[in-house]
Amino acid sequence: MRQRVRRRLHGTIGGLALLVALELLSPWPVLAQHHLTRSVSGQVVTEEGEAISSGATIVVETRDGERTAELHADAQGRFEVPDLLHQTYIMTVSAEGFHPQQLYLDLKDGAGPVTVRITLTQAPVQNTASALPALTDMSAPKNARKAFARAVQALSAKRLDDARKELERAVAEYPCYARALTGLASIQIAARDWEASAANLRQAIRCDPGFPDAFTSLGELLNSQKKFVESEGILKQGLRLSPRAWQLYDQLATAHYNERQYGKAEEEWLHVLAIDPAPPAELHAKLAAVYLQGGARDKAYAQMQAYLQADPGGPFASKFRAMLRRLGPSGTAGATPPQPARPATPNP
Numbered sequence: 001m002r003q004r005v006r007r008r009l010h011g012t013i014g015g016l017a018l019l020v021a022l023e024l025l026s027p028w029p030v031l032a033q034h035h036l037t038r039s040v041s042g043q044v045v046t047e048e049g050e051a052i053s054s055g056a057t058i059v060v061e062t063r064d065g066e067r068t069a070e071l072h073a074d075a076q077g078r079f080e081v082p083d084l085l086h087q088t089y090i091m092t093v094s095a096e097g098f099h100p101q102q103l104y105l106d107l108k109d110g111a112g113p114v115t116v117r118i119t120l121t122q123a124p125v126q127n128t129a130s131a132l133p134a135l136t137d138m139s140a141p142k143n144a145r146k147a148f149a150r151a152v153q154a155l156s157a158k159r160l161d162d163a164r165k166e167l168e169r170a171v172a173e174y175p176c177y178a179r180a181l182t183g184l185a186s187i188q189i190a191a192r193d194w195e196a197s198a199a200n201l202r203q204a205i206r207c208d209p210g211f212p213d214a215f216t217s218l219g220e221l222l223n224s225q226k227k228f229v230e231s232e233g234i235l236k237q238g239l240r241l242s243p244r245a246w247q248l249y250d251q252l253a254t255a256h257y258n259e260r261q262y263g264k265a266e267e268e269w270l271h272v273l274a275i276d277p278a279p280p281a282e283l284h285a286k287l288a289a290v291y292l293q294g295g296a297r298d299k300a301y302a303q304m305q306a307y308l309q310a311d312p313g314g315p316f317a318s319k320f321r322a323m324l325r326r327l328g329p330s331g332t333a334g335a336t337p338p339q340p341a342r343p344a345t346p347n348p
Helices: 002-010 015-023 136-139 142-156 160-173 178-190 196-209 212-224 226-243 247-258 261-276 283-295 297-310 317-326
Strands: 037-046 059-060 067-072 080-087 088-094 102-108 114-120
Touching: 002 160, 015 142, 059 080, 067 080, 102 114, 102 226, 136 178, 142 160, 142 178, 160 178, 178 212, 196 212, 212 226, 212 247, 226 247, 247 261, 247 283, 261 283, 283 297
Parallel strands: 037 114
Antiparallel strands: 037 080, 059 067, 059 088, 088 102
């Protein structure tokens, strides 16, 4: 009997720990499955106590980041996760349009099922592009605006070639169409056509200095090329004209960070938080990197936790969970700070 139990447990998560436990048992190790495992069930609701129509996803991981279960709640928000071992788990609950929620499940002590109720808070809608009409939006002729609208539809369908052709038509109809020039530059950046994209962004800035998206995209392009001093000049010019555009502060902080001016980088990223209290989760990762560089362990710890709260499945999540476990009362664990990535292709 003991040999059969050994073989069965050897291939399970946490099997080694259970084998050690078996060695300490009496000569009669007859353990039913329900004694070895526990279940967690519950309901996911909004702050008003209603089910989430878009559905909720539940992910259960060990403290080492190993995924144990992933499932979807039903139409009433109810779910059940069976067969969990007697250990600590991290449960992450997410739904489209809501801030994710994270729970620590300590199943080491006790027996029987565990019931939880998770309340998700609605997240504000984020717009990465300028919501206000640009000056040249109102000046563009009808044919140019129609071509731009077709480009947006093509981008939504991920047809980049069609989008590029429509944006080229829009610019041919109206060479000073700043939004179309910026959208075309984004596609050219994705195609690694740096010179053409930079030329279109500079033309967009000349045509409409009040359109912050062109400044942001050009600053991001220059940062990716390690032209940090030139990027700073462009971004500061944009901020003089659009002081509430947080994307400009974000790219300016990236330039400072790469120049190892960590104090300035912190200041600019805190500007982003002052403008938008619910920024992209990556901002918390960047602030954590700044604080680690400056030895501010407590602040770095708080920003890593904020990142996990905002995006528990994000690209830095596993690394931050490991760092939070290692981070002790003295000193800091090493970190690889987030580096400015090449600009993605945003919607124009």
